[in-house]
Amino acid sequence: MEYVHSVWNYIASVCSCMHCAEDVGAQNIEPNERTHLLVDPVNHSPALRRSNSDGLSNDYSHSLPKKDDQTALSRLVQNTAINMINVGAMDCHSLEHQEYTDRIKIYSQRLHQQWNNVQHPNITMKGLLKDVPNHQFYITKPISAKDTLQMKLFIEKALIGVNQIQIDHKEAVVVPFQIP
Amino acid sequence: METQLEKVLSDIVTQQDTVGALLANRQGLCLGAKGDINPNVSGIGMAISDQVAALEPKSAVSAQPEARHPTICLYSGNRRCVIQRNGEITGIIYKQHTAAPASD
8 A cells, every 4th residue: 555655646746747847838938829728638637637546546456357357447437538628627728808809919910921921823913905005095995886787797698608608510529430 | 609708798898997808617717808808817816706705605605696796896006807706607807997986
């Protein structure tokens, strides 16, 4: 039992050390857009701590033949605890409203800066006559009704003319070969 | 054979301001030309009408014949070139601006 206690103390000290390191890190590094919202959620989750102690007590308080089963079970519990994120238990990340708005401002500013730095190759001049000098003059020029009417009549008459084209053959079209 | 076509072309070049007329087939080959126009432009004219028709693909299935066969007018100095395609054939008319510009 003495051994168990020593192990447990060691684990607890490690955990607390990690907590310390985390806290120091969280305080020193100013939060930015790359800061995780949930700082190491696994260690904050009370379920894991519980499972740790469960695992330890289970490992040593049960008989030997059942040890494999117990370790398997405790591993299962531990894995579940690792996958679980207890958001409610973490109250150290509640941001003030002012802080929220400040961050929104900073991030949108940075986004704008990046957006301006990016080269946008897809934005090109739209319009057929943008490169033509004095294109406004030509755009405002109307197509006169006379022209379209003349063209319409021309095309209609020409279609009739084209349809009347036929070959007047004076000789035989199919010529028999001189096959001996 | 093509007398009717010849007559149509001759008629068109006698009209006011018209200096030349040309007809091209679907392949852009010249079916006939009259007046001051190079028969070699038949292919270009056909290609232009093709490209312009592609600008508004929806109008190709439109019920209105004006929408189906767009008329293209190219201005250049005192001349203008009118192009229209009607199914199989494309017509090109060269016109010269002589009198004062008409308001329409």
